[in-house]
Amino acid sequence: MSLRPTIDFLLNDWLSVERLNQRERFSDHSRETFDAVLDTCERIAREKYAPFNRLVDTQEPHFDGEKVILPQATHDAQKAYAESGMLSAAQDYEIGGMQLPYTVEAAANAFFAMASVSIGSGLLTVGNANLLMAHGSEAQKRVFALNEFSGRWSGTMCLSEPQAGSSLSDVATRAVPDGTGFESDPLGPRYRLKGNKMWISAGEHELTENIVHLVLAKIPDEHGKLVPGVKGISLFIVPKKLVDTEGQLTGERNDVALAGLNHKCGWRGTTNTLLNFGEGKYPVRGDAGAIGYLVGQPGKGLQCMFHMMNEARIGVGMAATMLGMAGYHASLDYAKNRPQGRPVTSGGKDAAAPQVRIIEHADVKRMLLAQKSYAEGALALELYCARLVDEQHTGAPEAADDARLLLEVLTPIAKSWPSEWCLEANSLAIQVHGGYGYTRDFPVEQYWRDNRLNMIHEGTHGIQGMDLLGRKVLMENGKGLALLAGRVNATIERAIQVPELAAHANALGQALQDVGATTKAAWATANPTEALANAVPYLQAFGHTVLAWIWLDVALAAHAAPDSSARTGRLAAVRFFFHYELPKIGAWLQVVRTRDLTCADLAEDAF
Template sequence: MSYIVDRRNLDFLMFDMFDVERVLAAGPFEGQDRELISQLLDTAQRIAEAEYLPSAATLDASPPTFVNGEAVMPDDVGRALRAYIEAGLSAQSFPPENGGLGLSHTVSMTANGMFIAANVAIANYFLLTAAAARLLLAFGTDEQKARYASQMIAGRWMGTMCLSEPQAGSSLADITTRAEPAADGAYHLRGTKIWISGGGHRMSENIVHLVLARLPDAPAGVKGISLFLVPQKRLDDMGAPGEDNNVRLIGLAHKMGQRGTTNCQLNFGEDGPSVGHLIGKPNQGLHAMFHMMNEARIGVGHVATMSGLMGYLYSRDYAVERLQGRRIGQKDPASPQIPLIEHVDVRRMLLAQKAAVEGALALCTFCALLVDQQKGAADEDQADLALLIDVLTPIVKSWPSEHCLEANKWAMQILGGAGYTSDHPIERLYRDNRLNHIYEGTFGIQGIDLLGRKVRMADGRGLDLLLARIKATIDEAAGIPALSGHAGKLEEALGWVRDATAAAVRESDPERSLANATLYLDATGTVVIAWLWLWQAMVAARAEETAIGAGRAFYQAKHATCDYFFRYMLPRAQIDLRLVEMLDDSCLVTTPEQIRAA
């Protein structure tokens, strides 16, 4: 079996549940049928298992080192990246007119998921590059697209995004990096950026840094931030990388996970001009950067999901093979031991993982499909799809980051003491996954974004659109006797979300309104995942009628996991949403002095 993908479940999600072939046929992705998609996934799985997976443990143990001002990488990293490029995968989701293969975001994300599960530390390099190239296609000049984005799409150059500074992490209003206009129309940047993933190496001919900075006359705060393209090497008249651009690697951060991805402190302009080029309009850098950020947030949720998936598949296989103990009530020491999976609490932990991981994967796939639908939608539908994506983005970033990390915890528990050792991948997966709670905006930031902005936009239409889709599934499932009880419970849960949202929106004190925003985010996410599990169970119930053997067991497992989610996980959302509705101020009124005194 594979530890990086469950192809049976992927086929179920893409072709049975979401009917990807039909959806893509209606947009700009005509011809991407099941045969083509399956061939691409076969190629991705083969390369990921052959080139990425074998080096995951060794790269974690021996990450890049800082030597003479640059990051020295193990040879395995470059070899794996070359295999990815040679297969054309760096270009997979870009339009043909820009040198891409024109694949849908859904198909590309699914293929990349195998590389993430196999070795996220290597996969990160081109995930970041692809997001940066897409930003340039959206906001760059024709020259920037031709000279820079085309090289990134081809896999010859890589990209980063440079936001945080030593004094300004999530608080981008406080950045101080400066961009001084030069006589030739370019800009000279000076400042320090930290936590820069994917920089400092020599694995590509050039690195394109996207840097937030302030112009000399910029207004204070986030309204005065511009975005600049700053290459590691300047281009000559032929567009080839030439002289050094004074972007200096000062050091590497040593992270608890994803250790094979360089995490850099970069200085711009310290030893001479770091020449940059304005992307988009002055003082509108955040608008452009968040185009990249929103895509990255969906990507972070998918990374968390795939780390959770590998842990689940590994611990499931371990539980089948590992003999340990006897059944409750069996006291004869001479009787044979039984596999771990025969113990009911182990099955509980496997169900918890399956519920989180397969629910999160359904969410990521649904969000990716919305992105694809938006590209082919009529003008009158574009705004609604955009609002729906806006509401789901903080959820898809955060719910998998929380609950698929929890799934890795249960995987480790199933292995017992062995799970804490480097003999098995679980402890590495857990460390890798922990970073996703912070990447691209922390749990708390996402909660404020959802409750403070997204559900209020357009008079709440985005949330209304989401709840309407959930209600349609409820109405359909209500006619299936085995699922009618879950349908009724989910309809009740929609009331929890509506009541909590209304109470928070009515509250005039913003601190009190958002005091429990993180609880709102997580609980609303749980309601969304419950919807996706009801949808999966509904599709499985119909397919089960004609299925036999292993196919029948697969569909029965979908129903069983839906039962688990509704009985064990959905009720927790009611508790949290009730606190939001009550505008509970326990955390708000507890003072810093009280906490320090404790």
């Protein structure tokens, strides 16, 4: 079973991505050039990634005392990815890019995530470089971002610390000016950093000739004290190896040292590190501290970093989606070929009757339809968000601003919903396989392990829930929520005219009304403690409502398509989601609407 027909349908029949070619930035492109990019990425993923997914899971990165060792397959995959041009796919022609719509770039990257999310592609490197293109100086763009886009260097994001985790206001890494004239360095104001960073993906390796760390740190005040909270956080470029203003390595190692590798449940092919900055293992230029260059203004580091964090959150959502898709394809193939049991119609007791394949059992069909509705629905959501990015960057001013605000509201869903429900899809994939699914002889247990991280990194469910209910639905006086409701209602109005979809349209209308009323009820007392006590159930209900809308909109495109097994399958997934999934929102919204404090008020000794 191939992913490509689903990608083609969503891009062309649903999102009509070829219409983007009418915009000046994409005018050189056509359906043929988009297909060529998809063909190339599908081939590289099939040849360089998929065959080695199990290998990188079993041959974990290890440190030999001098460098981190990764399998040759990882080196080959990363080289092929860089040579494909995908690292700079969306960039200007002038800097070696393809000026490809982000929607097509996201779809092309889906092949790599499905083939081996553990090997990875260019998520952090591209996000790092994109941040520098938005907030860096001209020298920083030229020296650091362009070398990342070329694949010569790679990038990281260094936020969390061992004692702080997601609480960025508590970061303790310090940055002090590096001597006199520190502000005149051509690469930016030069500082010395000291501190420790934890959970740094791709923080140490030999895949590229340099690693560009983007590090959050605090500049002490005039009394040498760190400013509490997020206001004192600044952002710094801290290269593993020092470079000159032409982007050439100087031969000096910066004072960034590997303190340890984290041994993970999944994503084992991706190096995950604890890094020490400025602890003296690699003294540089006769002084203590890692050399870093300030990005943007002092104290504005978190605002800059959100540029990368939001990209990463959508990337996490896509990774979770494609792991769910991989499990679905694997369990569908297994169900079509595994004989077991006999038809219920015969009482299932005639031992002489031939066995049936397990896909003929209603409960197995239920599990397969659940996986399909989660994974394909999530893929449609991620591509819709990617389409909003294109609208934000190339649309007319009003449409671009609407896209920006819609993306703000949808980002917590794009990250959290696939990470929860495509993980559930992977659990169902194991169940379809039965006992075999729990063994390492089949790939579905690895898909589950790899996917379990996605509910945690780039902001846990709790963080995403508080972001959605505490900030996103309230921002700009609720304009983003109103915009989303407008889009949903437009789909409902179209679908209600189609007899086969009218009941779904009415159900979605009721769900939208319930979410709106619950949002108001949650904030009725204007007490954040009460409003946010059940932020995660709100996130779940909001997410299911968004996915019901996405599926109904997809269903309109599917309904208009000629009869085929793919059309039948999509419309069945829509029915499944509306019959089995959307009704769940009632229980989630109930505790939010009543501001239930069962959890918030319980004393710890009661546990």
